[in-house]
Amino acid sequence: MNATTASPAGTVGIVAPQRAQFDTPLALRSGGSLPAYQLVFETYGTLNADASNAVLVCHALSGSHHVAGVYADQPKSRGWWDNLVGPGKPLDTHKFFVIGVNNLGGCYGSTGPMSINPATGKPWGSAFPFVTVEDWVDSQARLADQLGIRQFAAVLGGSLGGMQALDWTLRYPDRVRHGMVIAAAPKLSTENIAFNEVARQAILSDPQFHGGDYYEHGIVPTNGLRLARMLGHITYLSDDAMGEKFGRRLRHGEHKFHFDVDFEIESYLHYQGDKFAGFFDANTYLLTTKALDYFDPAYSFDGDLRAAFARAKAKFFIASFTTDWRFSPARSRELVFALLHNGLDVSYAELESTAGHDSFLLDDPHYHAAMRAYFADIEV
Amino acid sequence: MNATTASPAGTVGIVAPQRAQFDTPLALRSGGSLPAYQLVFETYGTLNADASNAVLVCHALSGSHHVAGVYADQPKSRGWWDNLVGPGKPLDTHKFFVIGVNNLGGCYGSTGPMSINPATGKPWGSAFPFVTVEDWVDSQARLADQLGIRQFAAVLGGSLGGMQALDWTLRYPDRVRHGMVIAAAPKLSTENIAFNEVARQAILSDPQFHGGDYYEHGIVPTNGLRLARMLGHITYLSDDAMGEKFGRRLRHGEHKFHFDVDFEIESYLHYQGDKFAGFFDANTYLLTTKALDYFDPAYSFDGDLRAAFARAKAKFFIASFTTDWRFSPARSRELVFALLHNGLDVSYAELESTAGHDSFLLDDPHYHAAMRAYFADIEV
Numbered sequence: 001m002n003a004t005t006a007s008p009a010g011t012v013g014i015v016a017p018q019r020a021q022f023d024t025p026l027a028l029r030s031g032g033s034l035p036a037y038q039l040v041f042e043t044y045g046t047l048n049a050d051a052s053n054a055v056l057v058c059h060a061l062s063g064s065h066h067v068a069g070v071y072a073d074q075p076k077s078r079g080w081w082d083n084l085v086g087p088g089k090p091l092d093t094h095k096f097f098v099i100g101v102n103n104l105g106g107c108y109g110s111t112g113p114m115s116i117n118p119a120t121g122k123p124w125g126s127a128f129p130f131v132t133v134e135d136w137v138d139s140q141a142r143l144a145d146q147l148g149i150r151q152f153a154a155v156l157g158g159s160l161g162g163m164q165a166l167d168w169t170l171r172y173p174d175r176v177r178h179g180m181v182i183a184a185a186p187k188l189s190t191e192n193i194a195f196n197e198v199a200r201q202a203i204l205s206d207p208q209f210h211g212g213d214y215y216e217h218g219i220v221p222t223n224g225l226r227l228a229r230m231l232g233h234i235t236y237l238s239d240d241a242m243g244e245k246f247g248r249r250l251r252h253g254e255h256k257f258h259f260d261v262d263f264e265i266e267s268y269l270h271y272q273g274d275k276f277a278g279f280f281d282a283n284t285y286l287l288t289t290k291a292l293d294y295f296d297p298a299y300s301f302d303g304d305l306r307a308a309f310a311r312a313k314a315k316f317f318i319a320s321f322t323t324d325w326r327f328s329p330a331r332s333r334e335l336v337f338a339l340l341h342n343g344l345d346v347s348y349a350e351l352e353s354t355a356g357h358d359s360f361l362l363d364d365p366h367y368h369a370a371m372r373a374y375f376a377d378i379e380v
Numbered sequence: 381m382n383a384t385t386a387s388p389a390g391t392v393g394i395v396a397p398q399r400a401q402f403d404t405p406l407a408l409r410s411g412g413s414l415p416a417y418q419l420v421f422e423t424y425g426t427l428n429a430d431a432s433n434a435v436l437v438c439h440a441l442s443g444s445h446h447v448a449g450v451y452a453d454q455p456k457s458r459g460w461w462d463n464l465v466g467p468g469k470p471l472d473t474h475k476f477f478v479i480g481v482n483n484l485g486g487c488y489g490s491t492g493p494m495s496i497n498p499a500t501g502k503p504w505g506s507a508f509p510f511v512t513v514e515d516w517v518d519s520q521a522r523l524a525d526q527l528g529i530r531q532f533a534a535v536l537g538g539s540l541g542g543m544q545a546l547d548w549t550l551r552y553p554d555r556v557r558h559g560m561v562i563a564a565a566p567k568l569s570t571e572n573i574a575f576n577e578v579a580r581q582a583i584l585s586d587p588q589f590h591g592g593d594y595y596e597h598g599i600v601p602t603n604g605l606r607l608a609r610m611l612g613h614i615t616y617l618s619d620d621a622m623g624e625k626f627g628r629r630l631r632h633g634e635h636k637f638h639f640d641v642d643f644e645i646e647s648y649l650h651y652q653g654d655k656f657a658g659f660f661d662a663n664t665y666l667l668t669t670k671a672l673d674y675f676d677p678a679y680s681f682d683g684d685l686r687a688a689f690a691r692a693k694a695k696f697f698i699a700s701f702t703t704d705w706r707f708s709p710a711r712s713r714e715l716v717f718a719l720l721h722n723g724l725d726v727s728y729a730e731l732e733s734t735a736g737h738d739s740f741l742l743d744d745p746h747y748h749a750a751m752r753a754y755f756a757d758i759e760v
Contacts, residue, residue, distance in 0.1 A: 197649055262674075263673065
């Protein structure tokens with residue numbers, strides 16, 4: 001480590017999103033193609049002369065391109081991984097040029113179901129094509145081309161973001177030196193898919209969904225999205241963490257025998273659900289859960305994950321959290337075994353945690369120390 | 381054991397529900413009272429001369445009084461615990477007089493939200509009072525009075541049924557000799573309550589719910605009930621069991637890039653949700669999940685479960701299943717420790733299983749052998 005990382009870690013400060021336009025059609029896994037599209041992204045730090053210090057941060061279900069820093073005049077707009085990315089932070093912007101990008105199909109500015117479909121002049125809505133992890137990675141590779149980045153020093157992400165990092169190492173093995181996969185899994189389990197499907201059914205069956213073309217009706221399927229998010233939140237937290245934070249604490253100090261809030265956990269879920277339904281797009285939620293369900297690098301290898309990773313060349317950092325029951329440590333170990341089988345260089349951290357799946361967003365000292373050490377060793 | 385239990389275990393055969401009328405108001409925990417009510421119940425076996433062989437089976441969320449046997453001309457109407465109850469079965473109807481009763485607030489014939497409110501001449505709907513585990517047990521005690529049963533040889537149940545068995549040992553210590561608590565917990569965890577709340581919100585927010593008075597509109601909140609049941613089903617099964625049964629098997633052999641069924645697990649959930657929404661009452665579902673949330677015998681003892689059980693006198697049989705993550709073995713052990721602390725006689729079986737919470741309904745040989753041995757030792 002150099003002197004910079006020893007100084008107090010700071011923020012990247014005021015940031016602003018940028019926009020890239022792509023006019024070459026993007027072929028999609030679902031069979032169609034997107035004729036033209038835009039990606040919204042942010043960058044932190046400075047790309048070095050040989051463009052060898054670029055790191056791509058991929059986001060999870062509800063994340064965005066806004067990874068670090070704050071927007072001018074919006075002091076509460078801190079990026080979702082700001083505790084990790086910045087000058088002197090584990091992903092040190094004195095050393096690395098860091099890129100966050102909103103995925104295609106998203107609702108934070110990249111082309112998605114809310115965007116205007118040039119063919120109709122109306123929002124894409126239900127006509128927006130299904131996008132997959134592979135499609136996202138392809139579109140990110142084009143963004144790298146535009147930015148003059150031939151090879152990333154690292155591609156990383158947590159949860160669904162980790163799946164994108166995995167796909168980078170498989171489909172662009174010469175364009176990524178380090179794949180960093182946090183709190184992820186090589187594919188969803190049956191239970192994971194089941195939870196996603198309940199969330200989708202909540203949205204699809206909301207009378208305000210209108211088959212995905214709710215924009216035209218001037219409404220959104222708030223209720224379905226709210227239910228989906230409440231359910232999701234349960235799976236992001238651990239039973240222990242919820243127990244410690246809320247227990248069976250009562251809002252009114254006694255059982256009220258009504259269907260309003262009795263227990264504080266109910267209030268927490270309502271708050272999270274309402275907040276999310278107020279800004280997130282339901283079509284993006286649907287498409288993203290399907291991308292999660294479909295992701296399976298071993299799919300074309302008869303389920304053999306070891307065979308799937310024969311083409312990978314990157315070095316890997318894999319991390320999991322003990323109380324993460326959405327993507328448990330056992331799922332990360334499957335991945336580690338498949339990588340080791342192929343003689344790949346793997347660092348694996350199985351981290352004690354209480355916060356469940358959400359641990360990957362927190363700044364646990366052991367977790368961040370492991371990340372800091374790994375990034376420090378990456379040559380640029 | 382006697383010769384009968386050695387012969388091949390059989391069914392109790394054709395059964396028919398009975399109905400008991402109660403005209404003395406029942407005071408409820410929620411503060412109100414139910415002026416008059418009916419309970420629907422079934423019995424199997426014969427009550428002996430001193431009424432010492434009666435066993436009460438309490439049902440869980442979606443169960444009923446129909447515990448064993450079949451209805452005439454309905455060959456598929458086998459009772460929900462028929463594998464346990466019958467001549468020569470673990471709960472042997474040659475020895476015991478077994479009673480199943482539909483709980484108050486239910487939707488299988490006992491007075492509930494679907495019943496006519498005598499004050500209005502319309503279905504109770506939203507006006508039906510909240511009922512608790514304690515209220516159910518009080519109403520069951522009155523049924524026992526009508527049937528001439530002063531003391532039960534055993535009260536048993538799985539899940540929410542086990543909570544009723546627990547309450548019997550606490551509030552009627554002289555009226556139950558054996559409390560048998562299967563796949564239950566002394567109270568819901570924060571996560572348990574959280575899942576219940578998402579299910580309730582799905583129903584409450586269904587436009588067809590009409591504040592609970594949907595009967596008047598000739599519709600039911602099918603969609604909310606369907607979502608609630610799909611979610612519930614995930615928590616009844618283990619991740620492993622779902623993985624073994626469905627894996628990531630595709631309905632059409634390939635990813636279809638649509639929101640209809642892709643994975644077989646989705647089809648299973650839809651089927652279970654649709655079936656349930658076709659016959660179960662949404663108000664009963666809401667009331668029953670609240671009864672689950674509220675149950676907490678340690679509530680009046682500053683959370684001290686050991687103090688709560690100081691008044692119990694029964695002998696206990698507690699059983700849990702290794703893959704039950706809804707009410708894990710750790711929750712049963714809490715109970716066992718509290719009972720042992722009070723010098724009570726406890727048999728505890730922690731059973732290997734793959735089927736999750738639903739294991740209590742299956743006829744695993746070790747599980748049934750333990751139940752058989754325990755029942756065989758009960759003196760009547």
